[in-house]
Amino acid sequence: MADQSDFLSNLSDFLYPRSCYYGQFKPEYLVFNASLQEFAQRVSYISNLQTNGKLSPEEAYQQIKTLWKQLKRAKKQLEITKEALGSNNPQQ
Numbered sequence: 872m873a874d875q876s877d878f879l880s881n882l883s884d885f886l887y888p889r890s891c892y893y894g895q896f897k898p899e900y901l902v903f904n905a906s907l908q909e910f911a912q913r914v915s916y917i918s919n920l921q922t923n924g925k926l927s928p929e930e931a932y933q934q935i936k937t938l939w940k941q942l943k944r945a946k947k948q949l950e951i952t953k954e955a956l957g958s959n960n961p962q963q
Contacts, residue, residue: 888912899949906945910938 892904914935921931 899951903946903949903951906942910942913938 889905889908892901894900894904917926917931917934917938920926921928926934
């Protein structure tokens, strides 16, 4: 049973890789980073499916549009503003 659990864990890590977060630590930033990584991963899958003819361009567009709306909603719910993001950017 442990072998199957390890296999599923490794498969999940392969299919849904996560990168470490190095930004300023605030819980809302960490949660948003996870949402952003999931968005990027799913857009990549959709793009690959469309490129290989498994999805039509319109289907791919609609799915990405839905994911974008979900990401925007998450940002709004976490109360992450442009001003907050700009104040954490050392290049400005």
